[in-house]
Amino acid sequence: MNKTRKSKFPIIFKKELKDLMTPQALIPIVILFFLFYFMGDIIGSLSDDHTVTINIDEPGISDGPPAEMTVSANSLVGFIDEDNSELSNYIKDNIRNFGVIPVFPEAADPETAMNQLESYDFAGEEVKIQTLIVIPRGFEENLLIGNYASVDAYSSIDSFGMTSMIAGASAHTVTSAVNNLLSQRLYEIYGGDPNININYIKFPVYSNDFTYLNNITQNVNASMVLGYVTSQTVFLPIIIFIIIMMSTQMLAASIVNEKTDKTLETIMTTPMSRMSVLLAKILSAAIYAGIYAGAYSVSYKRFMDSLGGSDGNYPDEFISSLEKFGITFDITAFAIIGAQLFLSVLCGLAISMLIGMIIEDMKTLQAYLMPVMFLIMIPYLLSMFLDINTLPAIAKILIYALPFTHTFTAATNLFTQNYTLIIFGIIYQAIFVGALLTVAVKIFNSDKLFTLGQIMAKKNKGRNKKSAFANLLKK
């Protein structure tokens, strides 16, 4: 008889696939999917926020027939013309050819003007304009006698995310546009003069850079300020991330290891209070994480120094300006960051304690720790790429609901003097930690420490049995 042998591959393949596709394995995939999906939406919404629809017959925009166009808010640039000369008017009238749309704040004083531009009514819409160019008195006079002329370029920084990077670059773009415009004009005037310096014709204007931050103006370049802040705010979250991750994993592993080896039961029957056992575990995990972070901090700082990224390589005047802005780390700043870090570590430890108590083996522990790692990674990654404070309200609430977020944004909030958020963060973290620790300590002090894991394991076993029974019935 010719019997066809049925392939055994689908059976073993189905079993292997089923083994891998456990809820514990699928949860991280779902979280990762939504994380990037969500981040994409957020970044998309940020660029949407910075566009505005305008009538191009708006005064100073165009002399042509009325029409509408959508422009980026970053192409709007404030102008104060103190010179009011032919050349300065030539710049204002023609700069739109370079993608720069000039607007004219009422205030003649740059600082007040910057303040007005923060929420400027343009074509019926409130926009935030982050760049101001001041054409000083004597501008044309200097150029016409063959001297270089300067414009004062003011850049406003109100956050330290991607949008500020764009603003920092904007002042440079406008100066280049001014040079391009005047280069053509000066060529018309001096084109035939053989003695004229060609560099002067090409770049007749240089910019005197100012940065407006925390209602203070300082004579420093905004890109440099942002570079400094980025070096600090990128560096800190890495350290914070390591400390929280390490301490969380260490404590959970320590509890589960002791449960697996049954050494915890032995320790718990010695004449020692359970709180001493718990405290010893928490402290040692925190110290280990601290040492790890310390070693990382020192080596990473050395690495950054060698790349010229730390404040050690900035001129004293620049550091002095940063101090006036309030964006250098003083003792208070370190104390605030330290307090928020401490609360985040405690929060991680409390979560890992709870997980350690309900898990009986290391393999399951890894699967359960994965979602916690994502809770730490979400604010970590977001704080690296974005200023969370510039996000839409709902996104902001969701992200700040994660207690770790407050630590990751501590430096940025300090730099922007957002003390309300700092205080709220500390209170929120403290309440969160208090609640978690109370539950964790209560469980540790009860026999649930030994029974919860078994109950969980039995439940899972029961579920598997049920599904096996259901399969049997189906057959």
Add this chain to the structure above:
Amino acid sequence: MRNLLEVKNVKKLYGKKEAVKGVSFEVGEGEIFALIGPNGAGKTTTLRMISTLIEINGGQITRGGVDVKKSPEKVRELLTYLPDEAGAYKNMTGISYLRFMASLCANSDEEAKKSVEYAEEICSSLGDALYEKIKTYSKGMMRKLLIARAVMTRPKLAILDEPTSGLDIINGLEVRNFIKSLTQSGMSVLLSSHNMLEIDYVSDRVGIIDKGLLYAVGTPKELKEKYNAANLEEVFVQCVKETESKTGKGGETA
């Protein structure tokens, strides 16, 4: 013989499930009392309640007059517990583990030193291995080390859960003989096992437990006579059947 431990109508619930349903027995000074029964009978749960690891949901346990529920830390000073399949810190050497555990239990350095000396004496058969990492130990070596740890402080009561579980014949016999010798120094031992032949050899009195109920208590000889059985395994089957047919559920509650 004075009672060192009194267990009265003790109950334990895991959620809605009653794991121990009102168990009562006593352990006298210098006595070896064994709880025997199959896996899941409630032996370990009972031992865990006595050793203060888990709370009791009903009844009372007193150790030398001290209530386990009211003063767990005081009770822990008077007993030691060796869990079933217990391990030790694998990165420690045997001797450093003993020193560590002695320092946790002792009230002074002198007391800890004496405990370690006694432990070294107990596990002298380990030889130089005592100074090697525990992760290199065989199951038999580990068990010897852990039993030495459990009795080195010369507690009034040593609770040993399945002390010979997983051991080969020679190591098992060695451990059994050692447990038997402990009573000579006045120590009481409460142990559990599902190996009824082993219990027959080592214990003074036996409690037969199954499904959270204590079916009978007595010396192995008394029980074998009562149930007209050749060994404790037969005693177990007979007494479970008999009590269930009499009461519909069975169990010794007095």
